[in-house]
Amino acid sequence: xxxxxxxxxxxxxxxxxxxxxxxxxxxxxxxxxxxxxxxxxxxxxxxxxxxxxxxxxxxxxxxxxxxxxxxxxxxxxxxxxxxxxxxxxxxxxxxxxxxxxxxxxxxxxxxxxxxxxxxxxxxxxxxxxxxxxxxxxxxxxxxxxxxxxxxxxxxxxxxxxxxxxxxxxxxxxxxxxxxxxxxxxxxxxxxxxxxxxxxxxxxxxxxxxxxxxxxxxxxxxxxxxxxxxxxxxxxxxxxxxxxxxxxxxxxxxx
Amino acid sequence: xxxxxxxxxxxxxxxxxxxxxxxxxxxxxxxxxxxxxxxxxxxxxxxxxxxxxxxxxxxxxxxxxxxxxxxxxxxxxxxxxxxxxxxxxxxxxxxxxxxxxxxxxxxxxxxxxxxxxxxxxxxxxxxxxxxxxxxxxxxxxxxxxxxxxxxxxxxxxxxxxxxxxxxxxxxxxxxxxxxxxxxxxxxxxxxxxxxxxxxxxxxxxxxxxxxxxxxxxxxxxxxxxxxxxxxxxxxxxxxxxxxxxxxxxxxxxxxxxxxxxxxxxxxxxxx
Ligand SMILES: Nc1ncnc2c1ncn2[C@@H]1O[C@H](COP(=O)(O)OP(=O)(O)O)[C@@H](O)[C@H]1O
Ligand SMILES: [Mg+2]
Numbered sequence: 061x062x063x064x065x066x067x068x069x070x071x072x073x074x075x076x077x078x079x080x081x082x083x084x085x086x087x088x089x090x091x092x093x094x095x096x097x098x099x100x101x102x103x104x105x106x107x108x109x110x111x112x113x114x115x116x117x118x119x120x121x122x123x124x125x126x127x128x129x130x131x132x133x134x135x136x137x138x139x140x141x142x143x144x145x146x147x148x149x150x151x152x153x154x155x156x157x158x159x160x161x162x163x164x165x166x167x168x169x170x171x172x173x174x175x176x177x178x179x180x181x182x183x184x185x186x187x188x189x190x191x192x193x194x195x196x197x198x199x200x201x202x203x204x205x206x207x208x209x210x211x212x213x214x215x216x217x218x219x220x221x222x223x224x225x226x227x228x229x230x231x232x233x234x235x236x237x238x239x240x241x242x243x244x245x246x247x248x249x250x251x252x253x254x255x256x257x258x259x260x261x262x263x264x265x266x267x268x269x270x271x272x273x274x275x276x277x278x279x280x281x282x283x284x285x286x287x288x289x290x291x292x293x294x295x296x297x298x299x300x301x302x303x304x305x306x307x308x309x310x311x312x313x314x
Numbered sequence: 315x316x317x318x319x320x321x322x323x324x325x326x327x328x329x330x331x332x333x334x335x336x337x338x339x340x341x342x343x344x345x346x347x348x349x350x351x352x353x354x355x356x357x358x359x360x361x362x363x364x365x366x367x368x369x370x371x372x373x374x375x376x377x378x379x380x381x382x383x384x385x386x387x388x389x390x391x392x393x394x395x396x397x398x399x400x401x402x403x404x405x406x407x408x409x410x411x412x413x414x415x416x417x418x419x420x421x422x423x424x425x426x427x428x429x430x431x432x433x434x435x436x437x438x439x440x441x442x443x444x445x446x447x448x449x450x451x452x453x454x455x456x457x458x459x460x461x462x463x464x465x466x467x468x469x470x471x472x473x474x475x476x477x478x479x480x481x482x483x484x485x486x487x488x489x490x491x492x493x494x495x496x497x498x499x500x501x502x503x504x505x506x507x508x509x510x511x512x513x514x515x516x517x518x519x520x521x522x523x524x525x526x527x528x529x530x531x532x533x534x535x536x537x538x539x540x541x542x543x544x545x546x547x548x549x550x551x552x553x554x555x556x557x558x559x560x561x562x563x564x565x566x567x568x569x570x571x572x573x574x575x576x577x578x579x580x581x582x583x584x585x
Contacts, residue, residue: 122484147486155484161477165499174495175485220481227485 071136074100074231074262075121080130082116082286090116091127092286098231103263105277105294107270109309113286114266118233121264122153135230151179154224158236160216162208162223168195169204172223179227187226194222198252214245218252225256232256234265270314274298282306347546359547362538379534380555386451386530387520387559391513393456398463403493405468416464423461429522431458436526451523451530459516466508470501503574510567514560521556531555 075098082091090113098104106114119125121132123139123146132139134149163171172191176182182190195201198218208216217237224232234253238246250272257263257276267273273280274294281291282303290297290306301307347354362374373381401419404412423431432454440450474497482492502509524533535552539545 124480124483150483151486153484155480157477157481159477161475161481163478163481163496165503175482175487178488178491178495179486223481223485 072099073097074102074135075264076131076133077117077121078131080117080120080132081128082113082120082125083128089286091120091130094130094283094286094288096281096288096291098262098264099278101260101262102279103257103265103277105273105280106264106266106283107268107273107280107309107313108283108289112284114283115235116286117283118155118235118264118266121231121233122150122155124155151227152230153233154227154229154231155233156217156220156224156235156237158239160208160213160220160240162216162220164208166207167204168200168206168208168211168219171208171219172226175223176226191222191226194225195219197225197255198222199248212245213241214248217241217245217249221249221252221256231262231264234263234267236266236268238267238269268313270298282309284309343546352546354547355544356547358542358544359551362534362548362551375534375538376531376551376555379529379531382448382529383517383520383531383559386448386455386523386528387517390452390455390459390520391516393452394459394463394512394516395509397456397460398467399498401460401464402467402471405464406471419457420461420464423458428454428458428519429525432522432526447526447528450526451520451528455516455520455523458519459512462512462515463509466505466512467501469508470505471497473504474500503571506567506571506574510564513563513567517559517563518556 075096077097078095080091080094081089083089092113094113094117096104096117106117108114116125120127121134121139135152137145137148137152139145139149163174166174169188169191172194173184173187176187176190177184180187192201192204195204198221200215200218200222203211203215203219208219211219221237237253238249241249246269250269253263253265253272254276265272265277277294279291280294280297282289282297282305284305290301290303292302297306298310301310346352362376364374364377365372401416404416405420407413432451435450435454436447439445440447445453478496478500479492482496487496520530521532523530524536527533531552535548539548542548
């Protein structure tokens with residue numbers, strides 16, 4: 061799903077992560093010499109067994125976790141000790157969590173508007189207009205005045221996506237966005253994600269939805285024990301996996 | 315709705331217990347006063363609250379004292395809330411100095427009697443800082459209750475799901491904005507009940523400021539007792555007034571709570 065932007069932008073790699081190491085107390089090696097590059101407009105799906113370091117990688121990308129060594133560059137900005145860089149990256153990278161994490165004390169409109177006003181400095185009216193537009197895009201225009209607790213899981217996750225999009229991010233991270241949902245609600249969230257991919261959003265998606273990986277992604281990356289085991293186009297990955305371990309994994313989940 | 319009727323029964327039982335206790339107390343006092351040969355003079359009490367001369371109302375000393383008590387508690391309540399919140403944030407901050415400062419303050423206050431703190435402020439600090447008795451009283455109460463309020467705030471803050479912080483972080487919100495718009499609104503709502511108990515403690519503890527001759531409700535009561543020996547009547551009246559104050563306070567908080575809860579969200583503020 062290459063995007064026209066590629067020709068205009070000088071830098072075609074929007075995420076460059078090199079030789080990342082991350083160890084949790086235990087010690088648990090969550091990332092071991094992990095390197096990956098994501099092109100602008102690309103949809104990268106990361107799969108792997110539980111505990112393989114998928115979430116840790118996403119969380120390192122927006123500064124929720126600190127890497128011990130290695131370098132991360134997002135849209136030309138290095139994620140280093142410079143607080144301005146870190147803030148810039150937080151603003152440019154949107155994240156959708158497994159557990160939605162909507163703000164329960166705010167209604168849907170405020171959930172989507174809050175950061176626009178506080179971080180982007182938009183007026184209440186401006187933010188409101190933008191939020192309503194985004195809510196319409198995720199099919200929830202009629203829920204603006206509802207509170208999160210009044211929505212289904214699928215609706216909450218769609219609000220969470222709208223909330224992240226409201227910051228006009230250049231990259232969107234999805235950490236098992238559909239794993240907490242009842243089966244009948246998974247489709248509505250995947251549809252929104254697919255639509256986003258078609259619009260050219262750069263996305264890094266951790267998911268167990270192999271149908272989505274097959275149809276929507278440009279590249280699939282399989283990781284285990286904090287390392288990249290195999291990566292390739294969905295065609296290569298699903299039809300002709302090279303590694304024995306990948307074949308075992310696919311057999312288990314397909 | 316099972317739950318509703320259950321609470322109604324509990325509160326009915328509570329009221330019954332309360333009335334029983336009150337009856338027992340009245341009986342004990344009756345017996346005690348009989349044995350002492352105590353002469354009741356309830357009719358003299360209203361004059362200490364309010365007198366009317368020539369169609370003009372005059373506040374009696376007890377009402378004057380009540381106003382002072384109200385003033386002291388209102389100001390120190392606000393101050394205690396501010397001190398409590400700041401201390402809680404310091405304790406949870408990344409700053410080592412901030413945390414040490416907060417812990418030092420908390421441990422000092424919580425491990426010494428309020429009376430000693432009042433005397434310390436009055437006899438040691440007040441002359442140095444040149445502050446009035448009233449200010450001394452307000453500061454002593456605010457710092458004392460602030461320590462407890464801070465622990466209450468802290469418990470409310472740490473109870474908020476980590477995902478709330480992470481969502482705010484990923485949206486680019488600063489730490490301060492996250493506290494202000496995401497964490498505190500949820501935390502404060504959660505700790506409203508223990509905060510109310512603490513506020514009621516403050517009302518009651520304010521009686522101790524009479525020891526440094528601040529003319530609050532208790533001090534006025536002591537003066538009247540000394541002059542008239544209406545011991546039982548005056549102290550019962552004071553107790554009743556403090557009780558009313560406490561009840562009014564919890565009623566007020568209940569109203570605030572209901573207002574906060576009237577946004578249609580229900581599930582999340584359940585414990
Ligand atoms: N905050 C943490 N503290 C300690 N260990 C952690 C923490 N977060 C993740 N881990 C460990 O790091 C490893 C990778 O975790 P994670 O990135 O969440 O895996 P995945 O998302 O692929 O399931 C796991 O072994 C997990 O137990
Ligand atoms: Mg995970």
